[in-house]
Amino acid sequence: MDMLSELRPIFYPRALAVVGVSRDETKFGSRFLQALLDFGFKGKIYPVSPAGTEILGLRTYPNVRDVPGPVDLAAIMVPAHLVPAVLEDCLAKGVKGAEVFTSGFAETGEERGRDLERELTLIARRGIRIVGPNCFGIYCPASGLTLLPGGDFPRESGPVAFISQSGGHAVEFAREARGRGIRFSKVISYGNGCDLNEADLLEYMAQDSETKIVAMYIEGPREGRRFAQLVRGLAPRKPVVIWKAGLTRAGGRAAHSHTASLGGEEAVWDALFKQAAAVPVCGLEELADTVLAFLHLPASTGRRAGVVGGGGGISVAAADACDRVGLDVPPFDDGVQQKLGEILPAAGTSVRNPVDIGRPLVPPQDFERVLETVASADCVDTIIATQAMFHVLAGTFKLPPREGERFLQGLIRTPARVRDRYGKPIVIVLPVGPDEVEMVEAEERRREIRDQYLSMGIPPFPTLERAARAVANVATYFARAAQAR
């Protein structure tokens, strides 16, 4: 059976049993139930609980086998030693999938936990696919399924899948992504991966037409060789962004006690990343930045950056930051320098690359001419432009009150126009600026401007370092993917 059909009951359940719900609202069971109700699960929900008859307005059943209608998926949060019995009940009931939230299995490092987990694996082979144990479940906006906790996640779907061995990272990424316009096809926290592991889930995402970009957090793969093969096959078609954690000594130890994973050697992973066109990232911040860049940047995104910003020291820092992540900042030829020299005054600016516009911000018409000149340079693939708008937002760069907004709007609309005219990708650096408590209104406006950029397909980043890293990741991917094809 293909993965799409096999995992359909797990991602798109029409009926869901939540096993292990109690009246105690602080417990996982009722918190998950509440998250499902808040989020608006579209199918039927059957709470399973030995005590009581109703929880959160829903009728409860003493056992999953007592549920009147068919059940596609069981969410299980009973204590570890009771999980095998619940799974047996699920098998008897014909339930096709289970997400086991309960922890206390192999990750405890104890014999008993390992034995219990092996038992789960054996039960799975008899006809029920398991996500977990020791996980936070699945978020799939199209079916209304959500993680624990995840009642507040976006209802809209998007092209990004996140396969995460960590529940915390799954939740955190889904939340952090909200403000940056990243939307998901599926987020899966698969924990110890006793049955469905990173390889199975990647195979599913390879087939899933909803998913265009795959992001992963992995502590230790369960099927290393199969996983590497799958990455090799998929990466040239869909970007696979991988945060491999636990590669350091201390990290490896922590991974072992988190999901019973063996960290693996950095060199083995490096080789995989190079051969397979997978994109390695280090941390949630880089993961989110890179996914954001993939959402908006085209295959023509290259390593030769044209950098535009205000302030000489900031240009030096920008050049250093680009170089460190492997972006070129090629010096402009005389023709380009001369054109820039006609726009910018000679003193306090630089018409080489990076372009130092001399001030934090120049008027929109000058900014447009600078961007156009840089976009027309043959040596430039991609443009990174800093717009230190906090100077206007926080009132340190004074403009007449009405003019301020027109000035900003002119600047905000420029990059998308230049991109469309010259066909070169542009990313924007939109720094936070002074962050005292009283400055929070400027931060609110900054977020609005960020959203405006996002709506025009211009990815904004808070620092140049982060922008450069994301651009470098995307450029490296497209170069390797083209070779691999």
Added chain:
Amino acid sequence: MDMLSELRPIFYPRALAVVGVSRDETKFGSRFLQALLDFGFKGKIYPVSPAGTEILGLRTYPNVRDVPGPVDLAAIMVPAHLVPAVLEDCLAKGVKGAEVFTSGFAETGEERGRDLERELTLIARRGIRIVGPNCFGIYCPASGLTLLPGGDFPRESGPVAFISQSGGHAVEFAREARGRGIRFSKVISYGNGCDLNEADLLEYMAQDSETKIVAMYIEGPREGRRFAQLVRGLAPRKPVVIWKAGLTRAGGRAAHSHTASLGGEEAVWDALFKQAAAVPVCGLEELADTVLAFLHLPASTGRRAGVVGGGGGISVAAADACDRVGLDVPPFDDGVQQKLGEILPAAGTSVRNPVDIGRPLVPPQDFERVLETVASADCVDTIIATQAMFHVLAGTFKLPPREGERFLQGLIRTPARVRDRYGKPIVIVLPVGPDEVEMVEAEERRREIRDQYLSMGIPPFPTLERAARAVANVATYFARAAQAR
């Protein structure tokens, strides 16, 4: 003459001539004048301008020699070719110091600019010390002197000096530092350093009793050997945090066109950092984080970190991040693990190091017991604890309305108490969390909480990576400084 006396007229001028002011409010001259007035310069201000009789309510003089009283410092912003004549006038008037804001000297890369700059150097030798050219001047809250632009800088002094070859970075750091409680003795943007260079200014800071921590941004030192010697002498007594820019190929090129600097080789700098107990940082963010850590962390800050946070994946990431910056995360012995096991439930937590408290936040009394247990572990020098308070602030971790504030206040006050009781430094990671526009109130509260931590001497950082890097920098410094002494 000692540096303190020699540079007194520059840092503490009783009378200041601003040469090159016009009525045009967008020009540097009048913007600088306005900044001085806004900031509240304590001495006399004499605008010097060939045209008109009054600017911004101040009487103007056609030439600095026409000023009736004595003048300590001249701020010069006339076009480059006129600067030598103005300096001659200053010499004639007996002015002791000048800050030359004007650019268009050696940084242009042209013969004419280099010649002009040499002329300035020669004039300086005849009895006037020069800051610049191509700079933004000096910020010294004690005398009311400020940078261009800098009318909104804090009026209070503090123990940090920032010596910056870049005016943009000088302004940016002074602004960014505000929200983090970093206050300055002096900030100097010294630009091309035709007379006073990084070595002179460092020598001054070595003698300046107001200055306890020196931060520097350097593109290319003018007197490399003397500078290295000074660092070696000073660093064991006062931390010297150095951001050396322009070390990459692209960065070196940009530095050359910014301040006519030669970048230098990374290996030479690395050797200096190792021998001299200077603290190398890479970028403004790390510079600010490291200075913040030095402000609050004692000499006992060591490399063996006890890490506390909620969520297994987050613990793995924390361990990786610590390892990458050279912090140890030693596993706890059985005694400590057992004590932690009595506080935390067995499932979904970890009592090794990092400690995974299993949830984003635990009640204050449990948090205190966890911190106390970690602080009492012999293998721990320094504690890094994540407090993901945005879960409460943004309402995703629900507490009864009144209890929420009491819960948070209990958590906020715990670290300082444990630090005082056990004598071990504690830093806090206070993540921003979801950053949609609507979430800006949570950000406002987060900033208030950050300020509360600062007031208790507990340095807060937005990410674990940044906290770990700052702690590692401080720990490395104290270890090397002890050896060097």
